[in-house]
Amino acid sequence: MTATGTVPFHVPHTAGRQFEYLRSALESGDLDGNGAYSARAAERIQQLTGAGHVLLTPSCTAALEIAALLLDLAPGDEVVMPSFTFAPTASAFVLRGAVPVFVDCHPDTLNLDEKALQAAITPRTRAIVAVHYAGVACEMDEIQRIADAHGIPVVEDSAHGLGASYRGRPLGGIGTLAAQSFHATKNVHSAKGGALLVNDANLVDRATIIRDRGTNRHQYFLGQVDKYRWVDLGSSYILPELLAALLAAQLEEFDTVQRRRREVWYRYHEGLAEWAAAQRVLLPVVPADRVHSAHLYHLVLPEPGDRAAFLDHLRARGVNATFHFVPLHTSPAGVRYGRTASGGCPVTEHVAERLVRLPLHTELTPAQVEQVLDAVVSFRTSESRGSLP
Numbered sequence: 001m002t003a004t005g006t007v008p009f010h011v012p013h014t015a016g017r018q019f020e021y022l023r024s025a026l027e028s029g030d031l032d033g034n035g036a037y038s039a040r041a042a043e044r045i046q047q048l049t050g051a052g053h054v055l056l057t058p059s060c061t062a063a064l065e066i067a068a069l070l071l072d073l074a075p076g077d078e079v080v081m082p083s084f085t086f087a088p089t090a091s092a093f094v095l096r097g098a099v100p101v102f103v104d105c106h107p108d109t110l111n112l113d114e115k116a117l118q119a120a121i122t123p124r125t126r127a128i129v130a131v132h133y134a135g136v137a138c139e140m141d142e143i144q145r146i147a148d149a150h151g152i153p154v155v156e157d158s159a160h161g162l163g164a165s166y167r168g169r170p171l172g173g174i175g176t177l178a179a180q181s182f183h184a185t186k187n188v189h190s191a192k193g194g195a196l197l198v199n200d201a202n203l204v205d206r207a208t209i210i211r212d213r214g215t216n217r218h219q220y221f222l223g224q225v226d227k228y229r230w231v232d233l234g235s236s237y238i239l240p241e242l243l244a245a246l247l248a249a250q251l252e253e254f255d256t257v258q259r260r261r262r263e264v265w266y267r268y269h270e271g272l273a274e275w276a277a278a279q280r281v282l283l284p285v286v287p288a289d290r291v292h293s294a295h296l297y298h299l300v301l302p303e304p305g306d307r308a309a310f311l312d313h314l315r316a317r318g319v320n321a322t323f324h325f326v327p328l329h330t331s332p333a334g335v336r337y338g339r340t341a342s343g344g345c346p347v348t349e350h351v352a353e354r355l356v357r358l359p360l361h362t363e364l365t366p367a368q369v370e371q372v373l374d375a376v377v378s379f380r381t382s383e384s385r386g387s388l389p
């Protein structure tokens with residue numbers, strides 16, 4: 001077979017006005033952050049998430065670190081989270097001395113399993129982190145019920161979740177705090193960037209101080225104090241204005257980006273249904289009470305041994321695909337700093353070694369989408385061949 005060129009796994013979105021905005025931000029000389037583009041980007045994020053207050057940060061990682069500072073975690077405090085996530089979900093809390101307690105995920109949504117969560121709560125549990133994998137919401141009502149029963153906050157890691165909702169409520173606006181990512185690999189981006197969404201009004205002032213190196217500079221600008229001073233823990237967690245300009249341009253096109261990504265997502269979903277059933281491959285599951293963000297399109301192959309063969313098969317047909325998270329509970333730092341909930345994370349281990357993500361970005365042409373589909377459906381898994389490799 002002849003490949004018609006390589007389909008890249010990811011191409012960061014380019015927004016029409018991003019160069020104009022970058023130039024204008026540079027020329028304004030107001031480079032520190034908190035300028036006009038920051039305000040515009042924060043307002044758009046607020047509209048999309050229904051969040052109480054939006055603070056732009058240099059990354060989702062930084063937003064999670066602010067969340068950990070806001071929660072006043074002490075050494076030995078526990079934070080329950082899924083193992084199937086990215087390192088910063090856990091490391092942000094470990095930096096405060098807290099112990100991540102890793103729980104298993106559901107085999108269909110790959111989101112944190114509420115029964116495992118419930119069982120993992122101890123008198124030392126101080127927070128729950130809900131990661132909306134692929135921008136499909138976690139079972140937030142049940143998670144919130146468990147959190148309320150123990151008087152602890154829920155932090156949403158909504159790195160994948162912008163534009164998604166749970167029972168009509170946008171993700172990011174549900175937990176006490178939420179972290180958003182605008183890394184170049186996400187749907188819209190500022191090369192690197194993020195936001196902390198603060199949904200408890202009592203936490204806004206302190207979050208603002210922590211983000212500004214632990215100083216009350218913001219109150220000084222508002223004329224509330226006559227000089228600004230070091231008043232709390234904090235770090236340099238404000239998104240520079242240049243990146244906010246890039247982000248503002250990207251967010252202006254959010255609806256277009258989402259429409260394009262959803263078209264590709266649903267074309268894959270429809271085009272792969274029959275093949276997946278015959279090959280015992282699991283396609284993404286989106287429960288009926290949720291709208292997803294089309295952040296990823298993933299497949300779970302029947303056997304780990306299928307994955308290398310599948311990726312080679314796709315590569316030979318010009319399609320770059322890849323795996324995803326390596327479970328945290330078996331990662332070196334996860335073992336050193338965290339604890340695995342009793343019962344372990346068998347579903348996470350099963351899924352992590354069988355999962356493949358297909359190309360999904362705004363630069364894909366319809367012909368490339370068909371190229372991906374043709375490449376995928378011409379693969380036979382070991383199950384369908386009736387023998388293990």
Ligand SMILES: *Cc1c(COP(=O)(O)O)cnc(C)c1O
Nearest residue numbers: 059060061086159181182183194
């Ligand atoms: C991308 C990602 C992050 C980190 O985002 P940064 O903005 O790069 O810090 C955190 N959590 C999850 C689930 C992610 O996918």
